[in-house]
Amino acid sequence: MENLKLVIVGHVDHGKSTLIGRLFYDTDSLPEGRIEEIREICEALGKELEFAYVMDHLEEERDQGITIDTAQTFFRTKKRQYTIIDAPGHVEFLKNMITGASQAEAAILIVDVNEGVQEQTRRHAYILSLLGLDQVIVVMNKMDLINYKEEMYDEVKKELLKFLESININPTYVIPISAKGGDFIAKKTRNLSWYDGPTVLEALDTFKTKNSPRDKPLRFPVQDVYKYDKRISVGRIESGIIRVGDKIKILPSGEETIVKSIAEYMKENVMQAEAGKSTGIVTQDKVFVDRGDVITHLEDLPVITDTINAHIFWMDKQPFKKPERLLFKCATQEVMCSIEKIERVIDSSTLRLLRRDADEIRNREVADTVIKTEKPVVVEDFNKIQELGRFVLQRKDTCAGGIITNIQKE
């Protein structure tokens, strides 16, 4: 069955987990006894029935009524299966929100119509924009608390759309809902008779699944080389299609050879492999191939450079301070790097310019940087091939994500 990965983001307490609980309830996707079990837990804690408990599974989450870490779960409509990614709305857990959002193909941005656009509403929307998510719907929640009146919805919608426009997000729909009451999630209710758009489920079904780009130029980052009876270069094809007999180039060395065969377990005569596939190839000539190399065709080549312009978002409590060196990881490439220039640092919620020509990037800040890698790397502009246009920076753990904007050719 087709599967679409959907992240739900928004400010803390605007109702993400409740919306998810409602989606499960209304699509009849909760296992038998689950609602009763949640009702019991709520009673034991002296609370009203909370749909949020469907997703908030950690003891701490239930006690405090907030989502700490991202979680994924599944529900089915007639059209397809959905993987729902719940992302925490609390500023403290931004790295968990980014972890969730980075895996999504589409997003719901939820706003409490009473509170309007808040700090995390803007920050999350901005993160979606940085991650390149272009299938977004906005839901205006808690309409029940304002007696389902249109005026407030219009007002908040206007403010939000203006902000979204400034970060290049164009939502497909802005839907007034009550997650608690079940208005316009699966059912059109009379409470919102003035609204003539789709329900949340109808809107979701208009989204498209994002398959790996098979119609783009071939990019096959080598993950490992196995020396069995043949030498097999294995990895996942990130874009394009590789065929037996193709002339190929191994980057960054530039050596050329021909695909002799495509190796798959228990399969004979595999003639091609396409984007998204974990596969392996055997080459005609003895060429030197290693992890981190990128295999391409002879034309339409990626960029080989040691200087990269990138937007990076910092998500570690410990700030970056020049001249710290970090591990740059892009596809299967791993190389040490330094951030040579920090041209601008901006606040990820207000988008205000904080510092120019800075020496430091702090938690949750976004920066325009120039990164220098210790060896040349094979990259792309993010808008051309995302899979080679994004990277992470690591200390012991990942501390930043980056999007390659303007590539400087060597």
Added chain:
Amino acid sequence: MNHLDRLESKSIFIIREAYKKFRKIGMLWSIGKDSTTMLWLAKKAFYGRVPFPVIYIDTGLHFKEMYEFRDECVKKWGLKLIVSKNYEEAERRGIGPEAKLECCTVRKTEALKKTIAEYKFEALLLGIRRDEHGIRAKERVFSPRNRDFMWDYKDQPPELWDQFKTRKEGEQHLRVHPLLHWTELDIWEYIKREKLPVNPLYFAKKGKRYRSLGCMPCTSPVESEADTVDKIINEVKESKVAERSGRAQDKEEANAMQKLRALGYM
């Protein structure tokens, strides 16, 4: 590529990544449908060879069909098997199923601790899935455990774009979860497509079958007439009952699974 192809490719990518980064690696194999599927994916990743040992935790309380199935697969697939056990200690101390969570900890978690120490494993591959349990839904693909085996679920490392935590510094070991993104239905559809061997306990006999396998005293069968893979697929599609409804440790007390997992349980 269809849905199952994509799931398979992602899992193979994860397994190869773990093997590239950690030479001292083992795969936890419970004999159940999920970890047997994971084993098959490892065979695919390495062209028929499984280049690391598979670890079976013997609690002393498993079904005889599980031991038989294990030995068949080991022979057929040429596996290096490590049997990890601590049930002698449990028996000596008189800790049985009535001790509930303590029994799980002594017979499974402690056994695994001993095996990890003996073989100095840096990483373990585990076949858990997000849709099995809410607490597993919060896992990362590469998930660190500290010296005391604890899972710091409140401060997990970010995981973006299949860039995993592949550097072990100070942590006791890493748990790697190649099947995290699969559902129960995906597993059965894949078993059908790949014609994988299935433990007979999963097939209905006299109106009952096991949907999830564990220790005999704490695992109960569900009502079912499904005695073929096709019938199981239909049943799972229609089912409104949680997969692990037959597993006692999931319902012991509020947050039982969280407590077990924080202590190092699978």
